[in-house]
Amino acid sequence: MDYPKSVPSVGLVNGQFVDENPVAGTPGSLIPAVWGNSVTQEVLGVITGGGLAPSEADNNQLLKAILAIIGKINPMYSVITRLAASKVLTVEELGLVLIDASSGAATISLPPANVALGVRDVIVRRVDNSGNRLVIQAVGTDRIRFHTHLSAVGYPFLVLLGSGDWWHLRSDGAGSWWPVGRFDNTPLGRPFFETTTLLSPGGYGALNGTVMKRAEWPWLWDHAQQSGMLGTEATRAGNEGKWTAGDGALTFRGPEGRGEFLRVLDEGRSVDAGRVMGAFQPGTIHSYAMGANGAGAVGSRWSDSLTAFGADTREESQYVSGLSNGGPIFPAGTSFQMDAASTLLHSFKSRPRNIAYPGRIKLI
Structure with a gap:
């Protein structure tokens, strides 16, 4: 569009409108109906192009329409929304959404991923580290398409764990949000x-x-069921590295790894044959003959210490069977026995020198 140059009577000066000047006796520019209608149609074209119905009562429609059109071309635009409680996000709030759940558990619901929304992006980011549960929820039958190797349709919600955790999601206009x-x-x-x-x-x-609730961690429960290492609570002792089915209906349990060494599963190599994934294995017993009593044995029978030989006698007490005379069990965890030839035997469990770090597991 342009200034109404085709209507000379409007009084354009240098091609632009001017005000009336009573002192100079010059009239102001007139706006012809054809030009006014043209301008209105131009504006209405943008409003309707943005998917809005024209309304005399709304003076922000042109801006809304421009943002909607930009959103269709570039699904992410510069909007920052700050939330501190549960809320259903509006289309205008999609952008970078900063969420503080320090005051309590919160659920942030996404707009419907339908044709009206089209292709839009949102980044949801947690700013607190309180530990309160923070859920990002799709509405109705919409789904968030993550961990589709476990569930092809995705899941109805995700959780943000820890300050700084964020997800960038994109709607497809057909009922899904894609990471x-x-x-x-x-x-x-x-x-x-x-x-x-x-x-x-x-x-x-x-x-x-x-122990976790299946309804709160559906993707993790699917992972446990498809892992090949799901057991029952009744058989958990000795299989603490496995998942369990919990109460069999509403809960399930994650693997236990505290205080344990982790070993690579044999999987047919026959180095550690017969092992079941997630199963416990006790320490190995080592035996040493140190010489007959009175003939070079270190110390006296039943009370020798192996600390000087590198044994860590803080191991748990262990009865060692299969050696003659049975042997007493000392609180230090070292067993001493004599065989028929009065040879002093030292039996103990050993572990390599190590450093302890906290164990973690990926939950989502």
């Missing part, structure tokens, strides 16, 4: 060590055999 990026993409269920007792953001929990 574009997130703070941490470490695979679900992976155990690892940390150098802090704090839980890092990004979806981590302690590797401590926690």
Whole structure:
């Protein structure tokens, strides 16, 4: 569009409108109907193009329409929304959404991912580290398409764990929100060590055999069922590294790893044959003959210490069968026996020198 140059009577000066000047006796510019209607149609074209119905009562429609059109071309635009409680997000609030759940558990609901919304982006980011549960919820039958290797349709919600945890989601206009990026993409269920007792953001929990609700962690329950290492609570003793079915209806339990060494599963190599994934294995017993009593034995029978030979006698007490005379059990955890030739035998369990780090597991 342009100034109404085709209507000379309007009084344009240098091609632009001017005000009336009574002193100079010059009239102001007139706005012809054809030009006014043209301007109105131009504006209405933008409003309707943005998916809005024209309304005389709304003076912000042009801006809303422009934002909607930009959103269709570039689904992410510069909007920052700050929340401190549960809320259903509006279309205008989509952008960077900063959420503080320090005052209590909160649920943030996304707009419907329908044709009217089209392709839109949102980044949801947690700013507090309170530990309160923070849920990002899709509405109705919409789904968030993450961990589709476990469930092809995705899940109705996700959780943000720890300050700084964030997900970048994109709607497809057909009922789904798709992850574009997130703070941490470490695979679900992976155990690892940390150098802090704090839980890092990004979806981590302690590797401590926690009992969880299936309804609150549906993707983790699906992972447990498909893992090949799901057991029952009744058979958990000796299989603490497995998932369990919890109460069989509403709960399940994660693996326990505290205080344990982790070993690579044999999987057919026959180095550690017969092992079941997640099963416990006791320490190995080592026996040493130190010489007959009175003929070079170190110390006196039944009370020798192996500390000088590198044994850590703080191991738990262990009765060693299969050696003659049975042998007494000392609180230090070292067994001493004599065989038929009065040879002094030392039996103890050993472990390599090590450093203890907290164990963690990826929960989402």
